[in-house]
Amino acid sequence: MNIHEYQAKALLKEFGAPVSNGVAIFKASEAKAAAKKLGGPLWVVKSQIHAGGRGKGKFKEKAAGEKGGVRLAKSIEEVEAFAKQMLGNTLVTVQTGPTGKQVNRLYIEDGSDIEKEFYLSMLVDRETGRVAYVVSTEGGMDIEAVAHDTPEKIKTFSVDPATGFMPHHARTIAKTLGLTGDLAKQAEVVAGILYKAFVAKDMAMLEINPLIVTKQGQLKVLDAKVSFDSNALYRHPDVVSLRDITEEDEKEIEASKYDLAYIALDGTIGCMVNGAGLAMATLDIIQLYGESPANFLDVGGGASEEKVTAAFKIITADPKVKGILVNIFGGIMKCDVIARGVLAAVKTVGLKVPLVVRLEGTNVEEGKKIIRESGLNVIPADDLDDAAQKIVNAVKGGKAPAPKAPAKKPETKKPEAKKAEKKPASKAAAKSTGSKTSSKAPAAKAPAAKAPAKAAAKAPAKAAAKPAAPAKKAEAPKAAAPAKAAAKAPAKAAAKAPAKAAAKAPAKAAAAKAPAKAAAPAKAAAPAAKAPAKAAKGAAKAPAKAPAKAPAKAAAKPAAAAPAAAKKAEAPKAAAPAKAAAPAKAAAKAPAKAAAKPAAAKAPAKGKGKK
Known part of the structure; x- marks a missing residue:
């Protein structure tokens, strides 16, 4: 939650921070009384909006003049004139975007004689979980530009929560800013006050830009920007009372009523997601495919149908939205609840833009059935990538693509049949x-x-x-x-x-x-088949590693010369003794090397010599 500058200064003043006197006004008629109260002779009239860069900003309306949102007045009449020009008009800054923000409040304060300007801010360091100080001599400027152009001019350090702010932290600040003597002591006091306020009020960020040294030798908080941890607001009702809802997006205000995490963006695709991580991934992938998200919306893990309906209404209330993507992964959140909530919202507000829904997780089938039977023109998506592409195409094309019919599952064939199809006939037969x-x-x-x-x-x-007689190679x-x-x-x-x-x-x-x-001569195979099992068992004891390999090489050479006529005549004859191969199971227990031993005896001497 953010607050205005004048509210931040009032809060810091309670803790003892040195700030200028000032008066907040809401009407131009209040300007004269405020100027008189402060006395002058120099006044500063400041626009109060939740955005930085006010001094360099410009008003949209010509009646507001050419000056920015922070103006110096040297008379009460000038204070009144500025108030009339600024109140009710729209100020555009680098942080407001082209739409700008309407100025509904002004802060009139005493002018200061500035000797030096510094930058000092505090925030929570996400890496260490500690409060960190950011200090620079380049005050009154855009700190982001300083960090980019001259990062060596920025000093950052964190404070251990166990010890709190210590004197050595103050010395680090003074040294960075080049302060000595009394100003160094003032820096220690001011930095300690800011740390105390930061922790006591559960701030998320405190920025003093600039922190000035006046010509009178005083350190002063000239500007202050404060934001608070929204999760800790229940502990600070006094801070909650400072909330200015006119500075907030109406959709964000409505979302807060239902405890929805909603942030308006500048894109065209509305998003409704459960879980911050999944929501961020959804925004990224929409950007990846060429479009921009219109919002960040996390409905949470246990959203009710009423909550989902409210979320959908908030999305459709944005005139920039040209398409909607619902991306739900149901863990605690149930897909059927999301589906009913979406349907209830559509029936209430109507569906004028393409809607892509991706559901996965708990009760996903029930959720898909609810949407499918609703009769709505909803585009289903299989996964996040598919959903992003479909919504981007629908938005760019001006109409949603026709949903694809679910693909039929291909008929599965038995493994044996598939293998038989792929293999040649000879392989299938052999199998x-x-x-x-x-x-x-x-x-x-x-x-x-x-x-x-x-x-x-x-x-x-x-x-x-076993070697065979020479034969023609062609056959x-x-x-x-x-x-x-x-x-x-x-x-x-x-x-x-x-x-x-x-x-x-x-x-x-x-x-x-x-x-x-x-392999053609089957006669040689037949005697081997007839060999008694006992002989085969006896042969198993004889190591036949050397003979087994020898006949292979020896038989390979004369094998090419086997006569075709003998093959045709002998092969059928082998069919008869092949029945005697029944004892092959017994012979199978004997090492195969033994069977090759007789063949080795008949092999040419040359083959044996090689082995």
Whole structure:
């Protein structure tokens, strides 16, 4: 809450601060009596509005003259003339905006002989939670400009609340302002008084600009601007009585009746949000998409339907609003309460601008249902980003975009069906055999021969390492499928055997030089399948790491020469003994490397030598 200059000086005077004598007037007819009371010979006539920059401001009306909102008068008649020109007219300053503020009060005070001007203010430092002093030798000026142009001329320090204002704080102020002797002692007294008043009245900001040294050697508070912590006003009824509602926005006054956090802004999109953080994010994203918010409005966490209705009415009462965005995340706040409040307000005041509603959280489905069944032209939004874009587009386009129908959920297919669609026929067929190593066999990319695949699939792959007779390279691709199936068949055995590399090596080597044609001879696979389980178990004890890898390399070279005629004749024959592959489960328990050992014996000597 803000108060006028004359009220601030009266309050500081109660604590002992040195201020000039003055009289506040509300009518031009009171100016003469006030001037006589003060005596003169110099008077200062000051406009009383809740804004800075009054001295450099200008009145909108020509009748007010060319001078600003603070004028020096050297006679009682001049005081009267200034009062008539200023009261009731609109003063525009850098802080009021182009609309300005109407001057309804004047403060007439004694003039001062100024020797030096300083700047001194106090505020709450949000980082430390302490009262901080801001001191500068550049008084009577815009402190923001000083901070920007000559920041070295500003001194800031904070006061520990446990100790309060101490003599060393006073010395810091005096040193910064260049005060010595008696003026340094006066600075200590004045700064201590200001600290006491600041804490006692729960102020949020106290600005003295300027703090002057008169030609008589006195330190004096020439101007004062004070604002209070609104959350602490319940402790200060005397401060509340100083409130001037004519200086406040009517919408803000109405919002305060319902305990709504409302601040009017200059944009075109009205916002109703719950939670200050979400509200700030909403303002930012509206700005991001090219528009400006018309207000900050936080309905709070436990708003009632009546409160929401009041909030909506306040937003629609602003003539600058061209669109409304309702953004509610229901934690404590319930979405259905927001929905009913919005509908109640719309029915009362009507809906003349686009309205985008984004609801999420507690009772969100109930809230959406209420709005959906209301028949109102409300634009639904899925999230904050979507809501911001929709309201900005609606405002810029002059009309709200048609709400999109909810998208139908795509039909989901079973995982097995999806995989079957994406994989080639050969992969899908191989998967049905239950093999777990199918994805690792490079030969899968070769075209498959369907007929012999089933029979060959049951034969152990290690037998495929056996060398074959030379064959034509041109016919090699036709028998790639048996090799692929053969490589996959002993998956269970490979899982238990410590020779995964051995299972992969033949397939990769065979596929590298001729698409795995070496796997064609199924006769070699059949005897391996007939081997008794006991023999296989015995073979498991023999480490076959070296032989397992040797046949892979050895078999790879002669594999490319396997005759096509022998393949066609032998592959069908393998179908019969393939039934004998039933004991493969027993053989599967034996290491796969053992199965490759016989093949190593038949491999060329050159292949063994390399290993």
